[in-house]
Structures are given as structure tokens and as C-alpha cells.
Amino acid sequence: MRFAMGIQFWIGSKHATVFTAIVSAERNRVPIQINLVGTSGLQLHVNGTDINMAVFRDSEYELEVDDSAVVSGPEQNTLLVVFFNGITAKITADKAMLFVQFSAPPEYMNRTQGLLGRWDGDKSNDFEAFDGTMLSANASERQLYEIFGQSWQVTEEDGPKKSLFYYANGVGPKNFTLASYEPAFTDEIVFASAELEQQARTVCGEDKTCLFDISHTGDVQVGEVSLAALQTFEDEVSGRESFPPAISGPVALYLSPGEVVEIELNATDPQDLPITFEIGPDVPPDVVLITNGNYAKVTWNVTDKTVFNLQVTAINSRNSSTEYRPVLYLCSCMHGGRCNASNDLDPSLVGYDDRFVIQTCLCEEGYTGEHCESDIDACAENFDPCFPGVICTDLPPPAGLEDGYTCGDCPLGYEGNGTSCQDIDECELEEATLCQHICVNYVGNFTCGCNEGFKVAEDGHSCIDLDECALPNNCSQLCENTNGSYTCGCFAGFKFDQDGQCQPEKSCTDEDNPECDLTTSWCTMNDTGHAQCICFNGFEVVENGTMCQDKDECTTGTHHCDQVCTNTPGAYTCHCLDGYMMADDPLHGCEDVDECSDWLHDCEGNEVCVNEPGGYSCVCAPGTNRHQGFCIPDIDDCGSAPCAHGVCTDGPTNYTCTCSLGWEGHNCDTKMSADDNSVVVEVDMDVAEFTEEREALLKAAVASGLTNFCMKHLREYRACEAPPPSGWLRIRRETTAAAIGPSDIHVQVVVPHAPTADHHTALRIYARYPGPDDVLILHGDVLRLVITHIKMEIEMLLGNSHVVSISIFQADAYGTRSPTQQQDHLSTVGPAVYKDDALSFKEMIAALSVVACVVIAVVVLIIYKK
Incomplete structure (x- = not known):
């Protein structure tokens, strides 16, 4: 891996040079270049492409480059390049120059070459020229410049010194090289004036680097910035060389509720510095730390299953620290359950942030749950x-x-x-003998039936004759009922044909037919020899005597249908509504369909089918309640007394708490605050008119109003209920109303942030009620209701001043709440960085100042791996 630095003359100087660019690249990876812009700006180039610097305004933003590095902007005018191999470079722009800090992990020791020397613990080999020539640490600055420094100058030729910088078209390293340049050396520090020298020595003392920078730039601030950068670097190196203490203790602890645990810790410091111990911020109060020099003991009474990270920090006098975080394995199985340690992660595999492990349980027969806390509901688990x-x-x-x-x-x-x-076949039992004719079994019961021509009597088991003639039948003209049957007959002048239907004895000829419709009537000759039309059953003759029309039995009510009648030509048919079916006995019409017995329902789970006329319903089985469409077992959610300061009301799947005076929250476990339960009364009066006498009258009126209100509305407003004496059982006492006196009313003049009308005064009022163990705050809604009720009385007591508004107090609107002080905690984690073994940073800066060339780029560091 290679780093190269670009330099140029300091503004207005022909000798002083400063860093203005840096480029770095791993082998076969794209180069990352950072240039100085103006006096304190930076521009990032990746493989010759400009990167929009606006993205680094977000200090959390990270730019990943070619799977080799991440670039971020943690501070203003600063870029941090972190390579995936562990090497980092921090570049800061200030006073028209770049300040660069390098760090590398220990694995790169004895693997460096270049202007920063060889990092191997040997001072004698740091000044090694590119060709291998070794200069001693006592070599003159001119020798260092001519033999060592210039040997690392970048070139255009291929090879280890080829420039990595991005250049515009037609431009290269030769355009930025001044062969005639010779730098000034630190033993030739000359100031332009005695005044400048005095200022420089005041700032720098005897620091050569600082004095050199000021003498060649003429700018005292350059020396200050250089000195500050040097101090920052030395502080960081000092911190990195300060190894933290070591702390020993058990890696893992196996705990059970009710157990008192003692952990002995021993800390040692590699430099024998004094050590102090601190307990972690998330540790519950029942964890106690006792210290004695380099020894500490942690005592913990394990009372519950609260999850936290047990952390003890050992800190030496240089503020280097080490954390002790054991893995806590808590066995909290109930009802005889045993912990299943086979499921536990090995302590070495447990994450740093979550080191509290609740062990899984092997429950005794009949119990279930994460901690074996619940009785197995075998009905639900076996799907009813x-x-x-x-x-x-x-x-x-x-x-x-x-x-x-x-x-x-x-x-x-x-x-x-x-x-x-x-199903019981009741027809095989003695009770079936009640049926006179036929027993018909069906699922869950039986019924009696009758032979053809009979129907079931009202007693449900006897059979009586069925009058078929009263029902639609196949007789074409006359019907005569018989016991169990019927016979058909014909009108005079008609006789049965071979199909048993009546036909005229003397049918009309076509010539005699007076236009009878033969589809609805017969045409017959009467005794006088005249033709006449005789209508079929179900039809009736119209006025002209030759046409027959259908009788609508459904409309006239001459049908025998139980529910739905459908007229047909010459007859009708009967139907049943949904949920009913036609009975075997036509005279009984429609019978209810028992969907529950016939398994025609869709009830499921804990539902029970209940048959209803024409349908059914699914109701919850005993011991269950319907919630969101499902019947679930009714559990007494109030059994565990979840309401800390209130009355619990059990619901189908949950519970509600009605809080007592001074308490709020889902479980009535949050004490009401004065800020959230104050009422602001805005009055049209000057604040000077609100005298102590009027304040006392106001308190008395509000106290009286509250007491009277609570006595009348105790059942409606739980907040009016006086708390029980300490130690009383709530279920054994008689509920009483809170009695509030003037001393329990607190009044404060507040000033709103928003402008209000002149001569308006805002009074903040809240009521405190002394409870058995502590002072409680009355609910603001009740207080506002009472003040609204006695508004006219308040106006009179305040000198007939008009009450403009009554509202719940908002703390941020009046600024009465103190701002919360916050403290930032900053921690930095990164690779180990080691100070150069041969030269101090101060000495190296001086050396670089000597060997600095006017060339725009010099190789600063070459890192390689074997």
C-alpha cells in the first residue's frame, strides 16, 4: 500500500512549503486523493472523479470506496479514511495547509519504507534512501534532504515511485517539479524582524518546528496551529501507550431468584498505577459494589428476572479502563421446573451488549410457559x-x-x-313402541311416522286418516276420502277412460264445439243436445261460458301450503323457506331443519351450536367469552392485582384500572405530577391586585368546592376517593370522599411566553392531598370541572374581576419547568497505534521540513506485507 503527499510554497514564500494534497491506494485498488481547497476546504477524488462534499455535512455519513476503504467526515474540515486492512489516515485543513495523522495496527511493524522511516524499534535504520543507502540518525539536514528525501520523489515512470496523483490532461509530475529549489534548514532560522521573533518565541518556546514555521511564513497563527496539531498527536499517542488495567473474575455466573451472589474481582495495572472501580449505569439498586484497593466484591440479591448487563469498570489514574461483563445465566423455572443448560450458548459466543441469558426450562408435568409459570390448558392444547x-x-x-x-x-x-x-337408535328402545305405525330414527332423537294415507296426530305418536281430497290429487273431477286412501268419481255424462281419467260420454263434434279450449276444458253434449264447456280441476269458467281460466289458489288462500305457495296451471306447489324442509306429511307442511343435529353448522373452537327456527346460532361455551370473533377462555386478569393504586375491572381479554386519588397510568402506578394536573385561570386584573387576602379567599373557595363536589360525585369520579390508611385492605374498607382544605390548594402567578392582553393575570392552581404514605396530586380534570362550576364565586372574591379562561396548565407554555441538563459521553474505539520507535513526531516534522521539495508530490509511506 502506498501514500504520497503533495506540497507547494506557502503563500508569499519562496522557501516554506506546506502539504496541500495526499493520495493513497492499495495494490490493484483505485486511488483515493484529497486536495486542499482555499484555506480550510477539502476535495475528495476517487479514481480521478470528484465527490460531492456536501454529503459529509452529515457526520454519520460513510462513503465506501471499492471494497477497500470507508471515508467519513467526523469533524468540520476533516476527512477520515479507514482502510479495511486497519490503516487509517486523518486529514484536516487549516491555515491553508493539510495536517495528516497516520495509524496502523501492530501487524505492520517492520513492513514500512519511505519518509516516515522503518517501524521496527531500531532508530538507526529510519533514514533509508530508495536505493538502500542508510544514513545515520546524526546525519546533517542537507544530507537528509539530498540523499534521503529526494530519493523518494515521485516520477512518471512505471515502478514503485510512479505518481498516484490525478492530473489534468497533458500535465504530470514534471510540471510540478522545480529542480533548482533548495529548502531552508532548521539551523538557519532567521526572522524578518525582532518583533516577529519575540512573538514566535512567546508562542513556541524552543520548539524548532513551530519557530521554523513562523520564521518562513511570517504568520504566528501557523505556528500555533502546528503546535496544537503536535500536542493533539502526542496526547493521542500517550493515551494509546497507556495500557488499561486487567480485571479478573468469573466469566459466567449461574443464578436463581432468591439467591445472594458474591463475585470477587481482582484488577492489576501493567504500570502499577492506582485503580478505582465503578459499577455500570444499568445495574439495579440491589447490586452492591464494595472496593478495597485493587480488589472488589459485588454482592447481588437476585430478586426478580430484570434483564441487565452486570458491568464493573476498572480505571487507572491515567483514565484507561477495562470493563468486566460476565455472562449471567438465570434459572427462573417455577413449579419444580429444571433449567435446560444444553440450550445455553457458550459464554465466548454471547454478544457484548446482551449478556443476560434466561435459561430455557424443562417443566414438570402439567406446567408450561417460558418459566413454567402457567398450568397447561389441555383443552386448548388438544384443540378441544x-x-x-x-x-x-x-x-x-x-x-x-x-x-x-x-x-x-x-x-x-x-x-x-x-x-x-x-347416536342412540331410539327406535330400538322401548319408548319407540309409542309410535302407532312407524319409528324414524335420526341423529340425536327419533320421530313417529305413519303409513301411507295417514298422518301423525297432535300427540306426536298416534296416526289418523289423511284427507287426500283436501290436497292436490290425481282425481280429474270428483274425490271421495276413505280411511287411509281415497277414490275418484266423474260428473254425470262422464266416464273413466283406461287411464282412470274422466272423459265425456258424448263429446262434441267440431261443428258443435262452441269454441271450448280443449287444453283447459272438456266439450260435451248435454241431455238437451246442446254443447257445453266443462272446466278441468283447477280452472273455472269465465262469463262467456266457453273459456276456462286458472284458479290462483295461492292468491285466494285455498291452498294448503305452510310457507311458500307457487301457483301452476290448474294447481299449485308448496315450498319451504331457508332453514326448513317439507315434511313427509303434506298437511304438516314445513318442518324446521335442525342444523346442529344434522351437522349443517359452521360453529368451531369453543362455540356451541344452538338450533333456532329456520336457522341456528353459535354461542360461546360456558367459561368462555367472545373476543374479536373468537370464544376464548375467561381468565380473571384481576387475580394478580395489577392495579397498584386503583380498582381492577376484569374484561373478556384484559382488565382496566380505575385509579385512586393522585395516581394514573394503565396500572395506576404513576404518581400524578403537579405540572400535568394544574389548572390555569386567566383573570382580567392586574397582578398587583392579587393580594394575599384574595389568595386566601381563592384557596378556601376551591377547597370547599372540591370537597362538596367529591362528596356528591364519589361514585362517578374515582379521583375523589380518599386513599385508605396505610396497611388497610381496600376490599374491607368503606369508600370515603377526599376532604381537601385550603392548605392543600396551591396558587402561583405564572407568566405565559405568548403575549397576553394588558392587565391579565394567569394563576396556576393545583390541589395536593395528604395520603397515608406520601402527598398526592388531585387529577387536573376534576379540578378544572370544579373551578368552572364556581367561576362566578371566584370572580366575586377577586373583586368582580372577569375570569377570561380556565385551562389545563402546559409547562412549556409558561416556562416553569427547569431545562434538563444533559451530559455527552464520547468514546473512541479503533486499532492500536504505536509511536514511531526512532524519532518523535516533533523530530520527524523537522526532518520533513528539511527534506521537503517543491515537487507537488513525494512518497511519504510505502506499506507492504510479506
Whole structure:
């Protein structure tokens, strides 16, 4: 990997040079180049292409380059290039020059060449020229420049020194080379004036680099910037060389609730610096740290399953630190359950941020849940194993999944064990002898039927004759009912044909036919020899005596249909509505279809089918409630007393808490604050008119109004209920209203941020009620309601001043809440960086100042791997 730096004359100088560009590239990767723009700007080029620098205004933005590096802008006028091989370069623009810091991981020791020397712990081999010539550390600055420095100048020719820089068309390294240039050396520091020298020595002291920079640029600020960069670098190196202490303790801890754990820790510092210990910020209060020099003991009473990272930090006097974070394996199995350690990750595989592991449980028979906390609902787990319509009852432990339930009795008309039920054939039983003619079995019951020509009597089992003549039949003219049957007859002048139908004895000829419609009537000759039309059954003659029209039995009501009648030519047909079917006995018409018994329903889960006339409904089985379309077991959500300071009301799938005075939140576990429950009363009066006497009258009026309101509306407003004395059981006490006195009312004059009308005064009011253990705040909605109710009384007490508005107090609108102080914590993690073994940074800067050339680019560092 190669780095090269570009330099040019300092503004107005012919000797002083500064860094203005840097380029770097790994082998077979695109070059990354950064140029100085103006006095403090930067421009990034990737493979010769300009990058829009606006993206780096976001300090979190990262630009990935060719799978080899990431470029970011962590600070203003700064770019950080982090190569995937661990090498970093930080480039900062200031005072029309670039400041560059390099860092590399330890694996690159003894693998560097170039102007920064060989990083191997040996001072004698740092000044090695490109051709291998080795200069001693005591060589003169001129020798360093001519033999060492110029040997690393970039060229246009292919090879290890070929320029990596991006040039415009027709331009190359030769255009930026001045062969006649000879730099000034640090032993030739000459100031333009005694005044400049005095200023320089005040800033630099005896620092040669700082003095040299000021003498050649004439700018004291250049020396200040150079000195600051040097100090920053030395501080970073000092910090990196300050190795943190080592801390030893158990890698993993295996815990159980109720156990008191003691952890002994021992810390050592490689430089024998004093060590202090700190407990982590997320550690609960029942974790106690006791220290004694380099030893510490952590005591923890494990009371619950709160997840946290146990962290103890050992810090030496140079502020280098090491964290101890053991893996905590908590076994919290209940009801005799055992922890399954075979599922635990090895401590070395547990992530750094989540080192609290709740072990999985092997539950005893009859229990389930993450901690074996729940009784197995064998009915639900076995998908309601009982016969449809049979209640499934879950059994308590140790009954398990397979035997943890019982089924009730089979439905009426069935027999079996409740899990499997079979239809009883009642026709094989003695009760079927009640049927006079026929027994008909069906699922769940039976019914009686009759032989043809008979129908079931009202008693349900006897059979009586069916009057077929009252129903549609196949008689074409006359019908005579008989016991169990019927006979057909014909009118006078008619006789039966071979099909049993009546036909005229004397039919009309075509000449005699008075236009009878033979599709609806007969034409016959009467005794006087005249032709006449006789209508078929179901038809009737019209006025002219020759035409027959259909009788609409459905309209006239002469039909025998139970529900739906459909007229047909000469007859009618009967139908049933949905949910009904035609009975075998026509006179009984339509019978209800029992969808539940005939399995024509779609009830499922914990639903029970209930037959209804013409349909059915699915209702929840006993012990279940419908929620979002499903019947789920009814669980007493209030059984665990979730409402800390209120009354719990159980619901189908959840619970609601009605909070007592001074408490709010879903579980009534959040104490009401004065900020959130104050009322602002804006009054048309000058603040000077709000005297102590009027304040006392206002407090008394509000206290009286609240007490009276709460006595009248105790059942409607839970906030009016006085808290019970300490230690009382809520279910055993009589509810009383809160009695609030003037001393419980607090009034404060507040000034709104938004401008208000002249002579308006804003009064912030809230009520505090002394509870058994602490002072509680009355709910703001109740307070506003009461103040609104006694508004006229308040106006009179305040000298007949008009109350302009009554509203809930908003803290940010009045600025009464103090701003929260925040503290930023900054930590930096990166590869280890080692100070150069041969020369200090100060010495190297001086050396580079000597060997600096006017050429736009010089090779600064070549890194290679074996």
C-alpha cells in the first residue's frame, strides 16, 4: 500500500512549503486523493472523479470506496479514511495547509519504507534512501534532504515511485517539479524582524518546528496551529501507550431468584498505577459494589428476572479502563421446573451488549410457559378434544397434556364417554313402541311416522286418516276420502277412460264445439243436445261460458301450503323457506331443519351450536367469552392485582384500572405530577391586585368546592376517593370522599411566553392531598370541572374581576419547568497505534521540513506485507 503527499510554497514564500494534497491506494485498488481547497476546504477524488462534499455535512455519513476503504467526515474540515486492512489516515485543513495523522495496527511493524522511516524499534535504520543507502540518525539536514528525501520523489515512470496523483490532461509530475529549489534548514532560522521573533518565541518556546514555521511564513497563527496539531498527536499517542488495567473474575455466573451472589474481582495495572472501580449505569439498586484497593466484591440479591448487563469498570489514574461483563445465566423455572443448560450458548459466543441469558426450562408435568409459570390448558392444547357440544374441563397439575382434561356428558340422544359420542337408535328402545305405525330414527332423537294415507296426530305418536281430497290429487273431477286412501268419481255424462281419467260420454263434434279450449276444458253434449264447456280441476269458467281460466289458489288462500305457495296451471306447489324442509306429511307442511343435529353448522373452537327456527346460532361455551370473533377462555386478569393504586375491572381479554386519588397510568402506578394536573385561570386584573387576602379567599373557595363536589360525585369520579390508611385492605374498607382544605390548594402567578392582553393575570392552581404514605396530586380534570362550576364565586372574591379562561396548565407554555441538563459521553474505539520507535513526531516534522521539495508530490509511506 502506498501514500504520497503533495506540497507547494506557502503563500508569499519562496522557501516554506506546506502539504496541500495526499493520495493513497492499495495494490490493484483505485486511488483515493484529497486536495486542499482555499484555506480550510477539502476535495475528495476517487479514481480521478470528484465527490460531492456536501454529503459529509452529515457526520454519520460513510462513503465506501471499492471494497477497500470507508471515508467519513467526523469533524468540520476533516476527512477520515479507514482502510479495511486497519490503516487509517486523518486529514484536516487549516491555515491553508493539510495536517495528516497516520495509524496502523501492530501487524505492520517492520513492513514500512519511505519518509516516515522503518517501524521496527531500531532508530538507526529510519533514514533509508530508495536505493538502500542508510544514513545515520546524526546525519546533517542537507544530507537528509539530498540523499534521503529526494530519493523518494515521485516520477512518471512505471515502478514503485510512479505518481498516484490525478492530473489534468497533458500535465504530470514534471510540471510540478522545480529542480533548482533548495529548502531552508532548521539551523538557519532567521526572522524578518525582532518583533516577529519575540512573538514566535512567546508562542513556541524552543520548539524548532513551530519557530521554523513562523520564521518562513511570517504568520504566528501557523505556528500555533502546528503546535496544537503536535500536542493533539502526542496526547493521542500517550493515551494509546497507556495500557488499561486487567480485571479478573468469573466469566459466567449461574443464578436463581432468591439467591445472594458474591463475585470477587481482582484488577492489576501493567504500570502499577492506582485503580478505582465503578459499577455500570444499568445495574439495579440491589447490586452492591464494595472496593478495597485493587480488589472488589459485588454482592447481588437476585430478586426478580430484570434483564441487565452486570458491568464493573476498572480505571487507572491515567483514565484507561477495562470493563468486566460476565455472562449471567438465570434459572427462573417455577413449579419444580429444571433449567435446560444444553440450550445455553457458550459464554465466548454471547454478544457484548446482551449478556443476560434466561435459561430455557424443562417443566414438570402439567406446567408450561417460558418459566413454567402457567398450568397447561389441555383443552386448548388438544384443540378441544371433546365431542361437539360437550364441555371440556381442564385439570390442574400434575395432570399433563394427554390426561389433563375431562369431557362432560354426551348431548341428549347420544351415548359415549364425552370424547366420542354415538347416536342412540331410539327406535330400538322401548319408548319407540309409542309410535302407532312407524319409528324414524335420526341423529340425536327419533320421530313417529305413519303409513301411507295417514298422518301423525297432535300427540306426536298416534296416526289418523289423511284427507287426500283436501290436497292436490290425481282425481280429474270428483274425490271421495276413505280411511287411509281415497277414490275418484266423474260428473254425470262422464266416464273413466283406461287411464282412470274422466272423459265425456258424448263429446262434441267440431261443428258443435262452441269454441271450448280443449287444453283447459272438456266439450260435451248435454241431455238437451246442446254443447257445453266443462272446466278441468283447477280452472273455472269465465262469463262467456266457453273459456276456462286458472284458479290462483295461492292468491285466494285455498291452498294448503305452510310457507311458500307457487301457483301452476290448474294447481299449485308448496315450498319451504331457508332453514326448513317439507315434511313427509303434506298437511304438516314445513318442518324446521335442525342444523346442529344434522351437522349443517359452521360453529368451531369453543362455540356451541344452538338450533333456532329456520336457522341456528353459535354461542360461546360456558367459561368462555367472545373476543374479536373468537370464544376464548375467561381468565380473571384481576387475580394478580395489577392495579397498584386503583380498582381492577376484569374484561373478556384484559382488565382496566380505575385509579385512586393522585395516581394514573394503565396500572395506576404513576404518581400524578403537579405540572400535568394544574389548572390555569386567566383573570382580567392586574397582578398587583392579587393580594394575599384574595389568595386566601381563592384557596378556601376551591377547597370547599372540591370537597362538596367529591362528596356528591364519589361514585362517578374515582379521583375523589380518599386513599385508605396505610396497611388497610381496600376490599374491607368503606369508600370515603377526599376532604381537601385550603392548605392543600396551591396558587402561583405564572407568566405565559405568548403575549397576553394588558392587565391579565394567569394563576396556576393545583390541589395536593395528604395520603397515608406520601402527598398526592388531585387529577387536573376534576379540578378544572370544579373551578368552572364556581367561576362566578371566584370572580366575586377577586373583586368582580372577569375570569377570561380556565385551562389545563402546559409547562412549556409558561416556562416553569427547569431545562434538563444533559451530559455527552464520547468514546473512541479503533486499532492500536504505536509511536514511531526512532524519532518523535516533533523530530520527524523537522526532518520533513528539511527534506521537503517543491515537487507537488513525494512518497511519504510505502506499506507492504510479506
